[in-house]
Amino acid sequence: MRRRAKAPAAPLAQRDGIDPVRLRLPEDPGGDWANVREHLLDRYAAAVGAGRVEAMLREGRFVGVDGPVDGDEPYTVGRYLWFHRDFPVEEPVPFPIGVVYRDERIVVADKPHFLATMPRGRHVTETALARLRRELGLPWLQPAHRLDRLTAGLVLCVVRPEDRGAYQTLFRDRLVRKGYEAVAPYDPAVELPVTVRSRIEKERGVMAAREVPGEPNSESRIALVERRGGLGRYRLVPETGRTHQLRVHMNALGLPILHDPIYPVVHEDGSEDFGRPLQLLARTLEFTDPFTGAPRSFESRLALSGLG
Numbered sequence: 001m002r003r004r005a006k007a008p009a010a011p012l013a014q015r016d017g018i019d020p021v022r023l024r025l026p027e028d029p030g031g032d033w034a035n036v037r038e039h040l041l042d043r044y045a046a047a048v049g050a051g052r053v054e055a056m057l058r059e060g061r062f063v064g065v066d067g068p069v070d071g072d073e074p075y076t077v078g079r080y081l082w083f084h085r086d087f088p089v090e091e092p093v094p095f096p097i098g099v100v101y102r103d104e105r106i107v108v109a110d111k112p113h114f115l116a117t118m119p120r121g122r123h124v125t126e127t128a129l130a131r132l133r134r135e136l137g138l139p140w141l142q143p144a145h146r147l148d149r150l151t152a153g154l155v156l157c158v159v160r161p162e163d164r165g166a167y168q169t170l171f172r173d174r175l176v177r178k179g180y181e182a183v184a185p186y187d188p189a190v191e192l193p194v195t196v197r198s199r200i201e202k203e204r205g206v207m208a209a210r211e212v213p214g215e216p217n218s219e220s221r222i223a224l225v226e227r228r229g230g231l232g233r234y235r236l237v238p239e240t241g242r243t244h245q246l247r248v249h250m251n252a253l254g255l256p257i258l259h260d261p262i263y264p265v266v267h268e269d270g271s272e273d274f275g276r277p278l279q280l281l282a283r284t285l286e287f288t289d290p291f292t293g294a295p296r297s298f299e300s301r302l303a304l305s306g307l308g
Helices: 036-048 052-060 128-136 161-172 246-252
Strands: 022-025 079-082 098-102 106-111 152-158 177-185 194-201 210-212 219-226 231-237 279-290 295-299
Touching: 022 246, 036 052, 098 295, 106 128, 152 161, 161 231, 194 246, 210 246, 219 246, 231 246
Parallel strands: 152 279
Antiparallel strands: 022 079, 098 106, 106 152, 177 231, 177 279, 194 210, 194 219, 219 231, 279 295
């Protein structure tokens, strides 16, 4: 089996902490492109408009290993091109990112509420990854895992590309012990501590995950830490990592997390209310370092505001 040659290094630098898009001109029996312009229009005109593609060509925004690409250049199968997308207009998240720990291999960051971990959809430059790359001067930084945009707390990032796989494997193999904290209603009728097991499914394009009949694929341990009036502070330990797992399980107990815009009721997506963050915090991370064998333990410096 013939192996594809390794892609060359990108000739474009990062922009605002974001890598350029890499495009390899495909061998497509359904395509009959005489030149580069025809392929780019075929590929991107429906999404951004033919006029925008033409403007990007005129501005030299599409670049090959030898420099800007002329749209009239012949189409060559396997050729690599790079370009930067037009970034969406984003509302700045008015909270800083803290750095809990940093060495030559890893950065453990304290992600604030409302900030996505990685670029996705309408969140690009206002993400933890883009901000940390810019603020720390670490262009190759990558997260080893994701933390939900509305959840605050610890995110482990890897400084060097060659080290990333080892740390990602820890999360894949469930060798990282994660502890969360939440503020939610107090109900004396709910017996705690409790271990919740259920089957959770999340459909693409649907905001809320849901519990369905079947073999459990999620498990969370939930305990009450303190009570203040009608609210409680809870310790949550996920044994698995399903989408929205802790939020789903707390809601299933009749203890929906304070200021949750999805559980139990999905609210229409609108402007962010930065004064009412979801009261969920990734408080602790513990693991054995895959390179040194040393135990690692980190605790967030953030605090939930729900209990006052």
